[in-house]
Amino acid sequence: MSGAWLVLGATSPLARAFAIEAADHGAKLFLAARDADELATIAGDLRVRSNIPVETLAFDAGDAASVEKLAAWALEQSGPVSVFAGHGIMPDEKDVQADAKLAAQLWEVNCLSIVRLLNRLTPKFEAEGGSIVVIGSVAGDRGRKKNYQYGASKAGLAGYIEGLGARLSANNVSVLLVKPGVMDTGLTWGLPTPPLPLGSPEGLARAIWLRTRRGGTLYYPWFWFFIMQIIRQLPNAIFNKLNF
Amino acid sequence: MADLRLKPLHLSGWGRVSEVETLAARPERLADLRRQMGEAGTVLAYGLGRSYGDAPLVANNGRTILMTRLNRLISFDEATGELVAEAGVSFDELQRIFLPRGWIVPVSPGTAFVTLGGAIANDVHGKNHPLAGSLSRHIDWCDLLLPSGEEKRVSRSENSDIFYATLGGIGLTGIIVRAAMRLQKVPGAMMQVVRMRTKNLEDTFAAFAATSDEDPYAVAWMDVLAQGPLLGRGIFEKARPAAGAWQDPPAVLPMPIDLPPFVMNPFSISMFNKLRYNLFGPSEPTGHLISTARFLYPLDRIKDWNRMYGKRGFRQFQAVIPTANAEKGIRKLLESIAGSRQGSFLAVLKKMGETGEGYLSFPMPGYTLALDFPNNEGLGELLAHLEKVTLEHGGRIYLAKDSALSPTAFRAMYPRLGEFRRVLSRIDPTGRMDSVMARRLKIREGA
Numbered sequence: 001m002s003g004a005w006l007v008l009g010a011t012s013p014l015a016r017a018f019a020i021e022a023a024d025h026g027a028k029l030f031l032a033a034r035d036a037d038e039l040a041t042i043a044g045d046l047r048v049r050s051n052i053p054v055e056t057l058a059f060d061a062g063d064a065a066s067v068e069k070l071a072a073w074a075l076e077q078s079g080p081v082s083v084f085a086g087h088g089i090m091p092d093e094k095d096v097q098a099d100a101k102l103a104a105q106l107w108e109v110n111c112l113s114i115v116r117l118l119n120r121l122t123p124k125f126e127a128e129g130g131s132i133v134v135i136g137s138v139a140g141d142r143g144r145k146k147n148y149q150y151g152a153s154k155a156g157l158a159g160y161i162e163g164l165g166a167r168l169s170a171n172n173v174s175v176l177l178v179k180p181g182v183m184d185t186g187l188t189w190g191l192p193t194p195p196l197p198l199g200s201p202e203g204l205a206r207a208i209w210l211r212t213r214r215g216g217t218l219y220y221p222w223f224w225f226f227i228m229q230i231i232r233q234l235p236n237a238i239f240n241k242l243n244f
Numbered sequence: 245m246a247d248l249r250l251k252p253l254h255l256s257g258w259g260r261v262s263e264v265e266t267l268a269a270r271p272e273r274l275a276d277l278r279r280q281m282g283e284a285g286t287v288l289a290y291g292l293g294r295s296y297g298d299a300p301l302v303a304n305n306g307r308t309i310l311m312t313r314l315n316r317l318i319s320f321d322e323a324t325g326e327l328v329a330e331a332g333v334s335f336d337e338l339q340r341i342f343l344p345r346g347w348i349v350p351v352s353p354g355t356a357f358v359t360l361g362g363a364i365a366n367d368v369h370g371k372n373h374p375l376a377g378s379l380s381r382h383i384d385w386c387d388l389l390l391p392s393g394e395e396k397r398v399s400r401s402e403n404s405d406i407f408y409a410t411l412g413g414i415g416l417t418g419i420i421v422r423a424a425m426r427l428q429k430v431p432g433a434m435m436q437v438v439r440m441r442t443k444n445l446e447d448t449f450a451a452f453a454a455t456s457d458e459d460p461y462a463v464a465w466m467d468v469l470a471q472g473p474l475l476g477r478g479i480f481e482k483a484r485p486a487a488g489a490w491q492d493p494p495a496v497l498p499m500p501i502d503l504p505p506f507v508m509n510p511f512s513i514s515m516f517n518k519l520r521y522n523l524f525g526p527s528e529p530t531g532h533l534i535s536t537a538r539f540l541y542p543l544d545r546i547k548d549w550n551r552m553y554g555k556r557g558f559r560q561f562q563a564v565i566p567t568a569n570a571e572k573g574i575r576k577l578l579e580s581i582a583g584s585r586q587g588s589f590l591a592v593l594k595k596m597g598e599t600g601e602g603y604l605s606f607p608m609p610g611y612t613l614a615l616d617f618p619n620n621e622g623l624g625e626l627l628a629h630l631e632k633v634t635l636e637h638g639g640r641i642y643l644a645k646d647s648a649l650s651p652t653a654f655r656a657m658y659p660r661l662g663e664f665r666r667v668l669s670r671i672d673p674t675g676r677m678d679s680v681m682a683r684r685l686k687i688r689e690g691a
Contacts (some may be wrong), residue, residue: 013272013313038273045316048327049341186272186313190249 003080003130006030006070008059008117009087011038013185014135017201018084021209023050032070033087034057061087061113062105071120080130083121085114088135088154090187096149103149110153115160122164125173131212132168132175134161138219141179141228146244165215174215178208181224194244197221248279255293255301255308258550260557261619262298262647264680268534270310274421280309281419282393286678289419291359292334295366296560297647298680299414306678309419311361317341318422325427326384331361331420336544343536347427351379353644354592356541361420366413366644367605369612370540371483372460374597376428378607384424391418391672409667411602414643416668416677416687434488435461435539439482440529445476445578449571452480452595452611454585459484461539468591468615471582475575478593483539491535501549502555553618560645561627562614563634564596570611573637577613577630584626588615605662606642615643624648643681651686661687 005022010031010114019029023046026154031046031054033039043054057073088110096103114134121237125132138155139147158177167177182188184198199221211218219225231239251265257263268290271277283288286306293300302308311332318328325347329338335349336356341346353368364386369378375383385399388410398407410417438459442448448464455462459482466478543549550558565573574593579590592614600607616625627648636643640657643647655661668675668688675688682688 011273035273035275039277041274041316041318046319047316048320134454186276188268189270190251 003082004028004030004077005084006032006057006074006081007084007086008061008114009085010042010056011035012086012088013201014204015086015181016042017083017205018051018086018133018202019046020202020210021205022084023052023054025209026052028052029054030057030081031055032057034058034060048235053221061118064108064112064120066115067113067116068120071117074117074121075124080128081121081124082131083118083133085132085134086118087113091145093147093149100212106149107153107156110150111156111160114157118164122168125168126171129171129173131215132161132164133208133212134175134177136161136177136179138179138224138228142232142239144242144244145240158185158206160170162217169215175212176208176211176215177217178204179217179224179228180204181219181227183220195198196223248276248283250307253308255290256557257297257300257363257645257647258294259296259559259619260550260553260555261559262301264298264301266302266306266308268308270313272313274314276553277309277314277389277393277419277421278393280307281389281391284306284676286676287419288677288679289331289361289365289415291332291362292357294353294355294358296645297643298684299366299643299646300362301680303678303680303683306676307414311359311419314421315359320427325423325429327427328422328424329360330422331359331364331386333360334358335360337543339537341428342427343433344430346430348430348485348536350382350426350428351376352540354541355544356537357544360423360425364411364420364423365413365415367600367607368644369594369596369600369607371594372461373607374595375457375460376464377598378600378603378605379425380605382426382428383411384426385593386410386423388417388653389419389421389516391674391676395421405663405667406671408601408603409664412600412605412643413602413605414679414681415665416679416682417671418677422622430485430536432485432487433490433536434533435483435536436486436530436531437483437534437539438531439479439481440526441477442475442480443477445571445575448476448478448480448593449611450484452593455482456593462595464593466578466591468578468581468588475578475582481539483534484637485536486533488533490536494497496545496547497609499546499551502551503553520590553616556616556619557643558616559623559627559647559650560614560616561630562612562642562645563630563639564606564608564610564612564642565634565637565639566608566610569637569639573639574611574613576633576637579634580626580629581615584622586617586620586626591615595665603660603667604643604658606640606644608640610639612642646681649685651684651689654685654687682685 005027007019011033019200039056043056046054136158139151140158182193184240204220253268269280286304288302290300290308314330315333316330320327352370367378367380461483464478464480470477497647594612631653
């Protein structure tokens with residue numbers, strides 16, 4: 001658990017919070033993101049804050065070649081490399097519907113990049129063990145009229161991770177699918193949100209760290225599990241009329 | 245675009261009396277902060293909102309830029325103790341990270357929930373002012389995002405007038421992006437404290453005078469409702485950093501409701517003060533070891549303690565009286581308060597050393613008295629009277645606490661206002677960095 005962690009999308013608040021938590025537990029960190037300046041700032045912060053070795057890697061989830069390069073790097077590392085996938089985009093739904101390139105990019109970044117990477121790394125996980133944590137979303141639990149483009153990419157991801165988790169359980173590799181509800185980050189800032197407490201990145205990171213060994217699915221904050229059970233069961237006659 | 249999204253917020257000072265409706269941005273990346281500054285219009289940075297009055301509130305329906313997500317540490321030099329950090333980092337985080345390593349934030353106000361940027365903008369002081377000075381002494385430079393959108397490094401040797409305008413400049417020179425602060429080496433995360441009762445004001449002043457440099461921290465908690473021969477009695481504490489491991493502070497107690505107004509009334513406050521004096525004030529000086537965080541930040545244990553004052557809120561008054569008139573002036577202030585019907589829950593007296601470096605720095609050699617008052621009818625009158633007493637004795641009022649100061653008194657209390665105005669007219673000719681306080685005090689008028 002306090003081994004080597006590859007953190008994808010390290011500049012996002014959720015991934016950064018996880019990296020800080022992992023560093024507190026003595027992990028060795030490899031941070032990957034697209035924005036080199038921000039990445040350097042985040043890595044520098046971790047080095048000062050936690051006195052642990054931190055390395056940075058370029059990673060553009062929308063570029064298959066970049067994903068392959070990262071996979072090749074991971075395969076070269078001796079010893080298990082755990083993976084935290086915290087990258088993702090949430091473009092405006094109208095824009096995604098209108099622009100086929102944006103739609104492709106949405107799936108590439110949110111779903112395919114992780115599929116590509118983990119497909120390459122599966123043999124290494126089978127042989128050497130490690131942990132996998134992937135940030136999904138409650139939006140993937142059922143397609144809603146307000147965000148089905150984004151939700152679908154997370155639903156596809158969920159299906160893949162659940163299956164991968166089932167396969168790798170034989171090799172003692174824990175696979176955790178995290179489904180945040182509404183979190184307090186730049187992604188939701190200024191958007192209308194339900195009258196519920198927003199999850200904090202630090203709280204999420206702590207909850208993830210406690211579950212990493214066990215794997216499975218983690219809803220955060222906890223009450224989203226119950227909310228989504230209800231939402232999933234609603235008959236279409238009711239669900240389709242809701243406007244959230 | 246996600247990075248330019250604004251959220252309507254209701255912001256208030258810590259006293260919950262001054263309020264403003266504003267559209268706020270909360271950048272998580274530097275590029276987003278720059279983009280926000282690049283958008284035209286009135287703007288002001290906001291940290292953790294611990295200023296009591298209207299200093300952090302943007303004027304003119306402007307935009308507020310919340311800085312707390314820009315809190316990354318850039319570097320720390322173990323040899324010199326110099327820490328470079330983004331302005332949004334809190335002192336609470338810094339103490340948690342560095343106290344276990346044997347370093348302390350050199351100057352800290354009574355709460356750790358302040359941002360580095362906010363602390364610089366108010367040139368905060370602590371219980372160790374005579375020896376350590378105010379925060380500005382320990383700041384080597386700031387990277388400042390100017391109203392023009394340009395970024396400049398400001399220090400004693402580079403753009404020094406902007407530097408001195410920024411120290412204590414309540415955010416009017418631009419937005420501090422990051423700063424270099426020298427931490428202080430300490431033997432451990434504990435404080436060796438000596439505590440004793442003082443019988444009256446003379447006794448309290450004597451206790452301060454008797455404190456040597458061995459005890460850099462000193463503070464007196466005074467019973468403000470004690471009258472006549474008991475005036476100025478209280479509990480005096482002095483402390484020095486001591487060896488001892490960092491302990492995780494006890495869990496923060498929630499304060500989930502606003503107390504109804506009758507809870508904080510002159511009778512109950514008087515009872516509280518009497519109880520505290522008799523229960524917690526040892527008749528003989530007694531020593532004990534306490535964690536640094538608990539000594540420095542007694543109120544931080546209660547989350548949202550400002551809610552104890554209920555919906556009507558409270559106002560703080562803090563003034564410093566110069567050494568020559570200190571005992572006389574403090575006595576006059578206490579007499580005015582004891583004679584009024586306004587009750588104060590918390591009254592704190594601290595000794596001060598050198599004058600601050602910033603043009604609008606508050607400290608001067610003397611003694612500073614800080615009080616909370618529930619925001620009742622008639623409070624405005626008392627505050628105006630206290631302002632008069634302060635001015636008569638050559639003192640001044642602390643902007644971080646203020647919500648009542650008049651523009652004429654402000655001008656008289658801050659003789660370097662002219663220098664401050666000159667910098668502002670140069671770097672912010674249109675006055676886009678603007679706060680409710682700046683307008684109330686007419687900071688820009690008559691450059």
